[in-house]
Amino acid sequence: MSARRIFARPARLAAIAPYLWMVLFFLVPFAFVLKISLSQTVIAQPPYTPVFDVTEGRAALAAAFAQLSFDNFRLLISDNLYILSYLRSLVVAVTSTLILLLIGYPIAYGMARLPQRWQAVAMMLVIVPFWTSFLIRIYAWINILQHDGLLNQILLALHIVSAPVVWLSTDSAMYLGIVYSYLPFMILPLYATLSKMDGSLLEAAGDLGASPRQAFWLVTFPLSLPGVGAGALLCFIPIVGEFVIPDLLAGSDTLMIGQTLWLEFFTNKDWPVASAAAVALLLLLVPPLVLYDRLQRRQLKADS
Amino acid sequence: MAHTVTRLTRFNMTSLALGLAFLYLPIVILVIYSFNASRLVTVWGGWSLRWYHEFFNDRAMLDAAWMSLSVGAVSATLATLLGTLAAVALARGERFRGRALFSGMLYSPLVMPEVISGLSLLLLFVALNAERGFWTVTIAHTTLTMCFVTVVVQSRLSALDRSLEEAAMDLGCDPVRAFLMVTLPLIVPAIVAGWMLAFTLSLDDVVIASFTTGPGSATLPIRIYSEVRLGVKPEINAICTLVIALIAVIIVVASFASKLSSARGESAAPL
Structure with missing residues (x-):
């Protein structure tokens, strides 16, 4: 029996405690x-x-x-409030994911083209906010966006607006907060695929007469699609269930499903309806979760 | 010229610079305002430590901070133990029954919306008739953060050269001794980084803690959150700055640990 097989037996036993x-x-x-x-x-x-x-x-x-x-589920389907909050969660998650892609891609692309030594520094700079508290980063934006906050002061000083603009409790503030919080989750998988890309492919495209723009759209972008998929799902899935950001930054007319669940649970003390909302939210997330799992497996296979 | 296609363009540099500014400016502004002497958050009244002083005299906030630090330390330690065991099983256990379920359970909390994890754990604690407070939050945080530890340690283990362990066993070590004497010292930096990550995640969480804590035992994020809902308060700026400083120290230690880890891995590989 090989040493590897002998080693595997006690290694399997290590699974017992975390498994339970x-x-x-x-x-x-x-x-x-x-x-x-x-x-x-x-x-x-x-x-x-x-x-x-x-x-x-x-x-x-x-x-x-x-x-x-099944009354609770019947309530979920029949009451407009819940259907609207589902739809809103989906719309918010899709829109934010698209914005994140648009902003994250150029940043990841820039990182991948830095000299090797600077790539590690840039990577570190992107990871650090991920370690810093979500809540604190949202709070930092409230500081800036509030009625007499820095943004309005600057806009007034530059005479771009004549009266303070209401930023807080709007959808734009919420999107800003979501994009800000999830940007590292989008950049890192994109950077991971872009940095692994073989530069000689682009040189070949250049030798064959492709302009940089053509080379990007015909070579780089198609090859980076696995990273696009991973980044998009990594953002989309948690954003659907997001609670803190919409609660602090968005208005209160339409709630996201995470907020509805919270409200039913903490304010209305209706645990069964909150649980039904959780089950429904989970069902909503199964397809993207399965997709994500498949993508990861394919990536692992490609790597090995 | 082929070279133009792979060059770093001005567009690349601009998007990178703007992106990093976007990530960091709000935090820098928050830190600066925490030293503002004025009670009005937006009016600059000169430098002052007034709000830090206020925080250190705020009994309720200090209690919450203490609760958060102790929940973080205990849950990160438990999570590191369990997560490392799980990583060893996944990276070295080859195939075993229930492996797919095991890795599924360990990977799905990474993206699971917190409202669901929080609600489901609360329902379990209610069903078990557990008194909610320090231990329920600690268990909840351990469950979430051990998954992150598993990912960190597992990736380190997969990158390690397995022939090192096999050589130790050829020289007469049993598997447990080979693990303790060869593998473990090599993955210690990853384990340290995992503990740090678990600690900061626990220190950050509002949602799961809100579900699983009991009356009278609020964590720091729960207190900050309820204050923030009422509006911006300069004292909160000071508390946030202290938390950022703590996390900065942790990041420095963790990155030092992982640098050590990769350096050792490289020097070990050619053996």
Whole structure:
């Protein structure tokens, strides 16, 4: 037996503790979300009727199954409020992802063309904001965007506007906040594919008479599509469920689904509806998650 | 000339400079304003440490900061232990039953919306009748951050030359000894970086902590968040600057650790 195989056996045993932890604190909780999304709302603590109680035997279990209620999901489908917040989440996520691509691509492209030594520095500079608190970075923008904030002061001083503009509680502020927060997530996968690209391909294109612009659109861009896909999904998926940014920067007329879930849970104390919203949000995210997983696997195969 | 196609153009430089300015300017402005003497956030009243003084006299804020630091330290330590074990299993365990589920469970929290993770953990804690507070937040943060540790350590392990471990075993080490004496010292820098990442992620989280904490035990981000909803306060500028300073120190240590890690990996590879 090879040393590698012998080494693998105790290595597999290392999985036991993290495996149990993730089953208990990641997988099992989803079962609870599903269960409570199917139960009735009551005014109590905790505010829902229990659905299953395994200790009461099979008869009780059968009775419980008969009581399962899809009312919460029916509410989600019938109430405009929820449908609108789903649509809004999708629109916001798609729009922000497109803006992120438009801004992130030139930055990643610039990074990939820096001399080798500077690439590491640029990479570090992009990663640092990822380490810095999300909340603090959004708060920094509130400082700038508020009524008498820096942006309005500059605009007034330059006589671009004659009265302070309302920036906070608008969609533009929210998009700004999202783009600002997620930019590193877009740049890094793009940079990863662009920097691996073989420069001689471009030289060949140049030798064959392609202008730099043609070389970019015919060679560089098509080859960078895996990075585009990874970056787009890496941004799109969490933005759909985003809560903090729209809550602090956007107006309150239409809520994103993450905000609706939060509102149902913390303000209305309607746990079953909040759980139903979570299940629906999760279903919405399954296709992009599967796509992302496939893309990663293909990339791993290509690398090895 | 073929050379023109691969050259760094002015467009490249401009987009890079603008992009970095966009990422950093807001933070720089926040830090400068934290030293503003004026109560009006936007009127410059000269340099002052007044808001830092205010923070260090704010009992509730200090309690929240202490809670956050201790949750961060405990959860990062647990996450580093569990995440490193998971990384070893994934990078060295070859095929095993339930591997796909295992890696799926470890990778999906990386992109899972926080509202879902928070809500689902809360429902578990309620069902278990657990008293909500320090430990529930710690468990929640451990679950999220161990996935990041796994990614960091696993990528280091995959980059390591496996013949080193095999050589140790050929020389008579059993697998556990080979791991402890050869592999572990080589991945220590990645483990340190993983701990740092876990700590900063825990220090940053509002959503999951809001779901899983109990009354009377707010973390610092929860307190900052509730203050921010009411508007900008100069004291918050000071607190944010302190957090940024702490994170900056952590980044320096972590990048030093990873530099050490890659340097060792390179010198070890030709062996």
